Amino acid sequence: MFLSQINMKHLIEFLYLFSFIAFVIADEDSHTYKDDEDVLLWMNTVGPYHNRQETYEYFRLPFCKGGKESLIDRHHENLGDALQGVELKYQLDIKFKQNVEPTKYCEIELDQKKYESFVYAVDNHYWYQMYMDDLPIWGIVGEADENGEDFYMWTHKKLEIGYNDNQIVDINLTSDKKIKLVANIKIQFTYEVVWKSSDTLFRDRYEKYLDPSFFQHRIHWFSIFNSFMMVIFLVGLVSMILMRTLRKDYARYQKDDDLDDMERDLGDEYGWKQIHGDVFRAASYPLIFSSLVGSGSHILATSLSVVLFVMLGDLYTERGTVVSTAVFVYAALAPVNGYAGGSLYARMGGRSWIRQMVIGALLLPTLVSSTAFFINFIAMYYHASRAIPFGTMVAMLCIIIFVILPLSLIGTILGRNISGGASPPCRVNAVPRPIPNKRWFMEPSVIAALGGILPFGSIFIEMYFIFTSFWAYKIYYVYGFTLLVLLILTIVTVCVTIVCTYFLLNAEDYRWQWTSFLAASSTAAYVYLYSFYYFFFKTKMYGLFQTTYYFGYMAVFSIALGLMCGALGFLGTSLFVRKIYTYVKID
Ligand SMILES: *[C@@H]1O[C@H](CO)[C@@H](O)[C@H](O)[C@H]1NC(C)=O
Numbered sequence: 001m002f003l004s005q006i007n008m009k010h011l012i013e014f015l016y017l018f019s020f021i022a023f024v025i026a027d028e029d030s031h032t033y034k035d036d037e038d039v040l041l042w043m044n045t046v047g048p049y050h051n052r053q054e055t056y057e058y059f060r061l062p063f064c065k066g067g068k069e070s071l072i073d074r075h076h077e078n079l080g081d082a083l084q085g086v087e088l089k090y091q092l093d094i095k096f097k098q099n100v101e102p103t104k105y106c107e108i109e110l111d112q113k114k115y116e117s118f119v120y121a122v123d124n125h126y127w128y129q130m131y132m133d134d135l136p137i138w139g140i141v142g143e144a145d146e147n148g149e150d151f152y153m154w155t156h157k158k159l160e161i162g163y164n165d166n167q168i169v170d171i172n173l174t175s176d177k178k179i180k181l182v183a184n185i186k187i188q189f190t191y192e193v194v195w196k197s198s199d200t201l202f203r204d205r206y207e208k209y210l211d212p213s214f215f216q217h218r219i220h221w222f223s224i225f226n227s228f229m230m231v232i233f234l235v236g237l238v239s240m241i242l243m244r245t246l247r248k249d250y251a252r253y254q255k256d257d258d259l260d261d262m263e264r265d266l267g268d269e270y271g272w273k274q275i276h277g278d279v280f281r282a283a284s285y286p287l288i289f290s291s292l293v294g295s296g297s298h299i300l301a302t303s304l305s306v307v308l309f310v311m312l313g314d315l316y317t318e319r320g321t322v323v324s325t326a327v328f329v330y331a332a333l334a335p336v337n338g339y340a341g342g343s344l345y346a347r348m349g350g351r352s353w354i355r356q357m358v359i360g361a362l363l364l365p366t367l368v369s370s371t372a373f374f375i376n377f378i379a380m381y382y383h384a385s386r387a388i389p390f391g392t393m394v395a396m397l398c399i400i401i402f403v404i405l406p407l408s409l410i411g412t413i414l415g416r417n418i419s420g421g422a423s424p425p426c427r428v429n430a431v432p433r434p435i436p437n438k439r440w441f442m443e444p445s446v447i448a449a450l451g452g453i454l455p456f457g458s459i460f461i462e463m464y465f466i467f468t469s470f471w472a473y474k475i476y477y478v479y480g481f482t483l484l485v486l487l488i489l490t491i492v493t494v495c496v497t498i499v500c501t502y503f504l505l506n507a508e509d510y511r512w513q514w515t516s517f518l519a520a521s522s523t524a525a526y527v528y529l530y531s532f533y534y535f536f537f538k539t540k541m542y543g544l545f546q547t548t549y550y551f552g553y554m555a556v557f558s559i560a561l562g563l564m565c566g567a568l569g570f571l572g573t574s575l576f577v578r579k580i581y582t583y584v585k586i587d
Helices: 002-018 020-025 079-084 112-123 218-254 258-268 271-275 286-313 321-332 334-347 353-382 390-419 444-451 453-471 479-506 512-538 544-582
Strands: 041-048 100-109 126-132 135-140 142-144 151-164 167-180 186-197
Touching (some): 079 321, 079 390, 112 142, 126 167, 135 151, 218 453, 218 479, 218 544, 286 321, 286 353, 286 479, 286 544, 321 390, 334 353, 334 390, 444 453, 444 512, 453 479, 479 512
Antiparallel strands (some): 041 126, 126 135
């Protein structure tokens, strides 16, 4: 009985997930109304203004239910909704193009318990969110007077709804009739609906929620320009290094060999050329290393595709679709993970390839689910609507087991067979060469720690915009910027790690694989540090739930970013290393 319930539930969510592409192409609702047709106003959540993610079901506050006798539940429409804690309930009686004079819809007896709840809510700047025809509406519960002794609650909702032909294009909510909260009084709630004809086009109706003066601020453009200059500088630096090293080799090939012996003995045969017999030695911990690179490539492919999808499809307007898209694309791109990780592992001579594949495929899902699981406990303790429902968890588990793992297997098999056997340009010596002592700043750990500074510098302003749209109430819509920043980050990361690797190899240290990976992924450590600054200086979050949520998911975000940059750094650097050692002559 219990089992069959779960099955039905996750089957439904499963279907939702896989039919989401259909949702995107042909909208689920037509968004058109006939005159006098019921228009539903969904009460979603209520929560403190400063803690965006700490939301509770609307009726957790003792609002009266009134209006409609039975509340229709429409819980979660899609996977994204379920993961983001959208809970919809239906309350008022509204008909298309029918004005409603101020009307009482219900009344509550403010007993001591309800009184305390409302005072708490008003004191904590609670506000509520509603949806009508998929347009979000926000309203504030009440306000305190200046010295914080008396608390007032708004009891009248005035809805002004703009319609264009048979569609809803604009909604304004005005709260009115402030009532002082005193225990044991009766409070009446009223509402009013005014329909107005409007010229706004249906497809432009989300525009008023976007904030161009914030997102397209001069600083934003300036930062992109700045990063772009950095890209030019770095690309110049890398091409200079490449040319310098390669030109000498070209010159050598053209000259006669014996004429050149002197020069070779004296000056040329030091530095990176000395370690040609070790540079393609497998990295230490090849299993972990290839799993990290595989996951990082997977994340890179996913982020690029999601940004492209969202940008081309304007998906940010549909509630929950960005999250659903991300989950779907991540699952569909699992072969990338298998291919990158599996082929690298094979090249490094690894034998337990099934174990590598499983670890690579489960790395990020495990990280995300364990964080979510932990935060879920706190959410459940708080009874917050963010608690991820059990059915959704089962659905996610099914996606991991039945989609991500098999697709990774396919990728791994392809990777091992197609590019798993490629041999490096230089033979690896049987005995490892000792690594000479060098100056402290040439140590791999120092290079790794400093490598992230420039990539972080190229993205931190974008991070501010992304954080603000996630932790405050802005709708992120400038996905073109994201794409640009992603490209800039890619180039900067690759260039920086190439330069780092060049210095490392010149110091005759051949441990470049881990160094290049870590030098790139230290970007994420800086992002995580920045998130602390952001938390303390840019937000007013408080409370255990919101704080854990913030730092938990920021850690997940940073780790994912770190894996992505690390894979980028390593893959870019291996191209460079292969290239320069192709020209080394081995006597
Ligand atoms: C909502 O408010 C905005 C700004 O005050 C106004 O331009 C718009 O006409 C209003 N819409 C309706 C339907 O009243």
